[in-house]
Amino acid sequence: MALFDFDGTLYPYETFNILMERLKRHPKYKKNYKRFVRNFAPIYFFYKLKLINKATMQSKAMEYYILSFKKNSRREIESFFKEVAGDMIDDLRAPLIRKIKQLKQDNYYIMLISGAFIPLLEAIFQGYDIDCIVGSKINYDGERLDNKSRFERVYADRKIDIIRQHFAGKEVDWKNSEAYSDSYADLKMLELVGRPVAVKPDERLMAIASRKQWHIHTD
Structure with missing residues (x-):
């Protein structure tokens, strides 16, 4: 099995920043950007006051x-x-995309697990033969958004819960499995496998990866 994070790993930038810029400048949906700013402003204010965490x-x-x-x-x-996916595809890390293709040839089960929105991930990786794509789900009621259902971002320890649930009852060769991430938030995911790879890691993950002599991927 091989586990891949997306933001900062397969994709070198922060997806949410790209989504914000695209929404802000989109000829049809830029009014949505104004709606977002108006509704999110109090939350950001509380964050700046350190009343809620990052x-x-x-x-x-x-x-x-x-x-x-x-x-x-x-x-x-x-x-x-x-549309947004079309703008992002060319920026994927080519060595890691080649690695996914090689792992597929070697009969690895490929799981992409990310906090990014599922339809964005599915659009980007259409045709890549990823075995399982996990992301933050958009809830619908028929053909409209279901704004009453709880939104859940796939992040940190929630990834571990999902991975364990997905492989429950199956034999997994964890020792020879691989995991790829750039973030300390994914430390537990990296520690699940025998072959963790830190991809352009943040400072905290770099320190741990160096100490544990994990493979460190740089561009």
């Missing part, structure tokens, strides 16, 4: 981002994510 702020940012599409149809939302 992880909570980021989760709320994603929740209010998708809620800005409450007046749009499911088809429009998924079309928007496909």
Whole structure:
């Protein structure tokens, strides 16, 4: 098995920043950006006052981002994510994309697990033969957003829960499995496998990867 993070790993930038810029400048959906800013401003204010932590702020940012599409149809939302995906594909880390293809040839089970929105991930990796794509789910009620269902961002320890649930009852060769991430937040995911790879790691992950002599991927 091989586990791959997306933001900062397969994709070298922060997905949410790309989504924000695209929404802000989009000829059809830029009004959604104004709606997002208006609704999210109090949360960001609380974060700056250190009344909520960064992880909570980021989760709320994603929740209010998708809620800005409450007046749009499911088809429009998924079309928007496909547009953004088209802009992002060329920036994927080519060595890691080649690694995925090689691992598939070697009969590895490939799981992409990320906090990014599922339709964005599915659009980017269409045709890549990824065995399982896990991301933050967008809830619908028919063809419209379901704004009453709880939004859940796939992040940190939640990834571990999902991975363990997904492979429950299956024999997994953890010792010869691989995991790829850039972030200390994914430390537990990296520690699940016998072959962890730190990809352009942040400072905290770099210190641990160096101490444990993990493979460190740089561009």
